[in-house]
Amino acid sequence: xxxxxxxxxxxxxxxxxxxxxxxxxxxxxxxxxxxxxxxxxxxxxxxxxxxxxxxxxxxxxxxxxxxxxxxxxxxxxxxxxxxxxxxxxxxxxxxxxxxxxxxxxxxxxxxxxxxxxxxxxxxxxxxxxxxxxxxxxxxxxxxxxxxxxxxxxxxxxxxxxxxxxxxxxxxxxxxxxxxxxxxxxxxxxxxxxxxxxxxxxxxxxxxxxxxxxxxxxxxxxxxxxxxxxxxxxxxxxxxxxx
Amino acid sequence: xxxxxxxxxxxxxxxxxxxxxxxxxxxxxxxxxxxxxxxxxxxxxxxxxxxxxxxxxxxxxxxxxxxxxxxxxxxxxxxxxxxxxxxxxxxxxxxxxxxxxxxxxxxxxxxxxxxxxxxxxxxxxxxxxxxxxxxxxxxxxxxxxxxxxxxxxxxxxxxxxxxxxxxxxxxxxxxxxxxxxxxxxxxxxxxxxxxxxxxxxxxxxxxxxxxxxxxxxxxxxxxxxxxxxxxxxxxxxxxxxxxxxxxxxxxxxxxxxxxxxxxxxxxxxxxxxxxxxxxxxxxxxxxxxxxxxxxxxxxxxxxxxxxxxxxxxxxxxxxxxxxxxxxxxxxxxxxxxxxxxxxxxxxxxxxxxxxxxxxxxxxxxxxxxxxxxxxxxxxxxxxxxxxxxxxxxxxxxxxxxxxxxxxxxxxxxxxxxxxxxxxxxxxxxxxxxxxxxxxxxxxxxxxxxxxxxxxxxxxxxxxxxxxxxxxxxxxxxxxxxxxxxxxxxxxxxxxxxxxxxxxxxxxxxxxxxxxxxxxxxxxxxxxxxxxxxxxxxxxxxxxxxxxxxxxxxxxxxxxxxxxxxxxxxxx
Numbered sequence: 009x010x011x012x013x014x015x016x017x018x019x020x021x022x023x024x025x026x027x028x029x030x031x032x033x034x035x036x037x038x039x040x041x042x043x044x045x046x047x048x049x050x051x052x053x054x055x056x057x058x059x060x061x062x063x064x065x066x067x068x069x070x071x072x073x074x075x076x077x078x079x080x081x082x083x084x085x086x087x088x089x090x091x092x093x094x095x096x097x098x099x100x101x102x103x104x105x106x107x108x109x110x111x112x113x114x115x116x117x118x119x120x121x122x123x124x125x126x127x128x129x130x131x132x133x134x135x136x137x138x139x140x141x142x143x144x145x146x147x148x149x150x151x152x153x154x155x156x157x158x159x160x161x162x163x164x165x166x167x168x169x170x171x172x173x174x175x176x177x178x179x180x181x182x183x184x185x186x187x188x189x190x191x192x193x194x195x196x197x198x199x200x201x202x203x204x205x206x207x208x209x210x211x212x213x214x215x216x217x218x219x220x221x222x223x224x225x226x227x228x229x230x231x232x233x234x235x236x237x238x239x240x241x242x243x244x245x246x247x248x249x250x
Numbered sequence: 251x252x253x254x255x256x257x258x259x260x261x262x263x264x265x266x267x268x269x270x271x272x273x274x275x276x277x278x279x280x281x282x283x284x285x286x287x288x289x290x291x292x293x294x295x296x297x298x299x300x301x302x303x304x305x306x307x308x309x310x311x312x313x314x315x316x317x318x319x320x321x322x323x324x325x326x327x328x329x330x331x332x333x334x335x336x337x338x339x340x341x342x343x344x345x346x347x348x349x350x351x352x353x354x355x356x357x358x359x360x361x362x363x364x365x366x367x368x369x370x371x372x373x374x375x376x377x378x379x380x381x382x383x384x385x386x387x388x389x390x391x392x393x394x395x396x397x398x399x400x401x402x403x404x405x406x407x408x409x410x411x412x413x414x415x416x417x418x419x420x421x422x423x424x425x426x427x428x429x430x431x432x433x434x435x436x437x438x439x440x441x442x443x444x445x446x447x448x449x450x451x452x453x454x455x456x457x458x459x460x461x462x463x464x465x466x467x468x469x470x471x472x473x474x475x476x477x478x479x480x481x482x483x484x485x486x487x488x489x490x491x492x493x494x495x496x497x498x499x500x501x502x503x504x505x506x507x508x509x510x511x512x513x514x515x516x517x518x519x520x521x522x523x524x525x526x527x528x529x530x531x532x533x534x535x536x537x538x539x540x541x542x543x544x545x546x547x548x549x550x551x552x553x554x555x556x557x558x559x560x561x562x563x564x565x566x567x568x569x570x571x572x573x574x575x576x577x578x579x580x581x582x583x584x585x586x587x588x589x590x591x592x593x594x595x596x597x598x599x600x601x602x603x604x605x606x607x608x609x610x611x612x613x614x615x616x617x618x619x620x621x622x623x624x625x626x627x628x629x630x631x632x633x634x635x636x637x638x639x640x641x642x643x644x645x646x647x648x649x650x651x652x653x654x655x656x657x658x659x660x661x662x663x664x665x666x667x668x669x670x671x672x673x674x675x676x677x678x679x680x681x682x683x684x685x686x687x688x689x690x691x692x693x694x695x696x697x698x699x700x701x702x703x704x705x706x707x708x709x710x711x712x713x714x715x716x717x718x719x720x721x722x723x724x725x726x727x728x729x730x731x732x733x734x735x736x737x738x739x740x741x742x743x744x745x746x747x748x749x750x751x752x753x754x755x756x757x758x759x760x761x762x763x764x765x766x767x768x769x770x771x772x773x774x775x776x777x778x779x780x781x782x783x784x785x786x787x788x789x790x791x792x793x794x795x796x797x798x799x800x801x802x803x804x805x806x807x808x809x810x811x812x813x814x815x816x817x818x819x820x821x
Contacts, residue, residue: 045586047587053788056793058787064379064383064387064552065551066551068668069471069473070387070388070551072379092587094587113485115486116440116486148671172469172471173469173667173668196482199441199482201441202440202479203438203439206444211398212434215396219403219428224403224428228407231408231420239412240416243416244286244412246408246409249456249462249463
């Protein structure tokens with residue numbers, strides 16, 4: 009038996025926690041008893057693994073810890089990020105830290121933000137059968153199929169909007185019966201939008217022009233020559249925008 | 251879902267909200283900002299850097315005799331992973347040769363590679379985990395850049411240097427603040443999607459310590475958006491940029507003249523040590539949150555173990571400001587599963603307010619981070635106004651429902667999708683209920699000292715991003731690290747790639763590692779720690795002890811196992 013305090017591993021501070029309730033999970037087929045409130049990632053570590061592949065930011069942003077699992081009496085394959093998904097009694101899980109795929113190589117400057125780019129770089133998109141398996145597989149709960157459909161129409165803004173929160177775990181691509189690489193289409197769409205469709209910011213251009221014209225050089229020189237106490241006075245007296 | 255015993259406190263927060271909303275709309279600060287004296291007082295009494303035991307004098311190396319953060323001193327006074335004698339053949343015949351070696355594949359590293367490629371120089375990124383597995387990926391709120399007409403880069407300079415208690419290297423702060431607007435444009439050219447107003451102007455918000463609204467953003471996924479854009483661009487240049495993943499550097503290589511000429515990599519898959527000979531080297535390996543300094547939970551990436559500090563220090567590079575640690579004021583503290591997770595400062599930038607268990611404001615919501623953190627710790631300790639989480643933690647409320655009341659319904663869901671999702675998984679709707687927070691270990695303020703050319707005191711060795719020291723002084727402002735890795739990653743890439751065009755390097759050696767070991771033993775330093783730490787260990791103690799029963803030479807000093815054996819179970 010493992011000690012109760014072992015649950016304190018991970019990101020827990022000192023303290024005497026009450027004995028946690030335990031559940032049984034199957035980690036890549038092997039049975040382990042782990043604390044009920046553990047995330048999948050902590051359960052794997054509780055079992056004694058040093059994770060090398062399959063852990064990254066540990067907060068749901070990087071997509072390193074995509075995991076598939078089944079639950080007792082349930083035919084479905086579920087997906088989740090190991091870092092933020094809790095274990096359940098009888099959960100049988102496997103991490104999928106990498107999904108094989110090919111990224112299209114391109115020069116963003118030579119692309120157009122429309123359907124021809126999609127056709128050239130990811131023609132596989134047009135194999136979509138609208139089965140929605142990708143959306144069901146998304147641990148972020150994104151409308152993945154909808155942005156693939158948007159890609160077929162060349163609706164770059166919609167690809168951007170719907171794929172914005174993609175963590176690129178690749179589970180959609182793994183589950184897709186049409187073998188589409190959804191998250192790669194997502195990043196292409198986002199980059200096309202940022203580069204070509206985002207509204208132009210005149211203020212930004214003006215500021216950069218001012219910088220190049222040396223507008224702030226004298227002020228910089230003054231500030232940089234000031235002693236600490238002078239700077240401090242200036243700092244605490246500065247006005248703050250509401 | 252919040253437990254029943256928090257209901258009373260939640261009611262108190264609701265009860266004061268209308269009044270606080272009125273205050274927020276008044277245009278006046280909702281709480282009086284601290285004076286210089288008040289700031290110093292709360293820092294002295296409550297900031298973890300000032301607590302007994304926080305610092306320890308380092309007995310060896312370039313900063314010998316200086317007090318550094320205790321956990322940093324520990325990893326500096328540690329053994330190398332490599333036995334130099336056994337590497338001889340690979341020093342004569344390196345496993346890889348490249349013009350520019352980039353250690354670390356986060357934001358700064360990817361930028362450096364992209365700039366080198368633009369400059370016609372081939373590079374290799376050697377990184378511990380996958381490319382993009384970095385703190386860069388996790389930043390949420392935004393980046394400071396003086397793009398607004400009401401703002402100016404010199405104001406940004408003053409804010410940054412005041413936030414850093416006037417100790418930042420002025421030359422670096424100038425570069426940082428001057429390059430901000432250009433970085434915004436460069437990132438947009440690569441396809442980053444900035445939050446904009448209807449007329450196309452950049453949306454700007456306040457951050458802690460800003461005197462003008464200066465924080466540009468990508469909803470609350472700025473890190474993920476920038477990192478994935480840079481990674482995608484790196485991968486568009488396979489002929490110019492080689493990426494080695496799961497191969498962290500563990501030692502630098504020097505030549506007979508003491509110039510840096512590459513590194514020893516350690517393959518996490520095969521446990522081989524591999525040598526790279528390079529005409530110049532940039533360390534972009536990030537920070538140290540996973541050392542769990544002072545036992546704090548951290549917002550940081552799994553691989554953030556301060557490896558760059560260790561390598562550079564052993565090779566003779568000077569460190570700067572390594573006696574200061576940044577605690578992010580708003581780490582999640584409930585539910586337990588997300589304890590330590592980052593709650594973006596943008597929540598406060600958008601009007602979110604920190605309040606105590608009675609729903610009262612106790613600090614100006616946008617003090618610089620060290621001051622905010624110390625004030626929150628004071629509220630939870632001395633003043634006893636925190637909320638107990640039931641898991642031996644205390645926190646205060648970060649009132650998020652007030653945001654929609656200020657900006658209109660739907661604002662929070664659109665601008666904070668990551669935060670809504672994070673808490674939604676645990677049945678907490680941050681549009682309706684506040685979040686429970688406590689400071690979380692967040693950022694390495696100092697690092698390897700650099701000059702305006704990103705150069706260290708070792709010829710051929712450059713550093714950029716969180717691994718470097720000087721630009722933020724002893725306290726970084728929010729949004730200045732995203733700017734830092736963009737500005738200095740680009741700059742290091744340009745300068746180091748130019749440097750490699752003319753640099754002549756000799757035969758690589760590891761003599762400095764031998765010398766360092768001797769210095770350690772001469773100074774009577776005893777340690778069972780091997781560094782770089784590479785990865786923290788979250789294996790339970792009893793399991794770890796059974797792993798260490800193995801007879802033989804490898805695991806007993808293997809840092810991944812050793813790293814936490816003697817430090818108690820609270821990490």
